[in-house]
Amino acid sequence: MLLNPLCRLHVGIGSRVCAAFKHTIDYSKVPKINESDLSEQFVRGSGPGGSAVNKNANCVVLTHIPTGHVIKCHTSRCQDENRKRAREMLVAKLDEELNGEDSVTAQKRRLESNKFKKTEYKKKKMAQLKSEWKKREGLA
Template sequence: MLLNPLGRLHVGVVSRMCTAFKHTIDYSKVPKINESDLSEQFVRGSGPGGSAVNKNANCVVLTHIPTGHVIKCHTSRCQDENRSRAREMLVTKLDEELNGEDSVTAQKRRLESNKYKKTEYKKKKMAQLKSEWKKREGLA
């Protein structure tokens, strides 16, 4: 029995780290974009939206000069949001081209696939156990 200096019983607390994410996504290979490598144009968008689309040049056409990739983004009425989304889309496209199976989207796809396979395995196992139980109990 352990006593602390005050003569009270010492109870140790065991702590463990929470491992919520067994598989983490590796963002270290994601390419960085230099602003000097980009050519940016603002054009009028197309599609529904009325005068907000017809009069304002809030569609962003982003060109990555070293690779020649062109991204056109007109998901929002706000030019700043379209600029940031176009850059995100360009980074994603470059990541997929350069890293292939190690790209962030491929890693996410792989994790989702593994998760789906595990749930399907559990479903099959439970169905098998249930059918065996029914046969054993004479219900089937």
């Protein structure tokens, strides 16, 4: 499997993940990718960096043949990093498609929203207690 325990925390789309979530997320349903199911191409990059980026073929275009999903990754100037990141992105996309609400990203989203709800509840409760205290003490 491509995801080791340290990288699992970073799979997702821009979500902040706490290390404590690692033990509460079910990774058993994450799909495994066979290298024979992949078509990999290296194309020239684009974007900021000028000619240092534009003349090198370090952008990875990864195609999953059974599903037809195409992932294009050019997050780094290093081709090896882009290859690894493209595979992680493909695993996340397949997991989202196959497992839906049981996918790793959905589980992380759920945990984040639960954490946010708890903190909001605590904030409201503290504000209410503070306002009651001010009324009781005659400060407000």
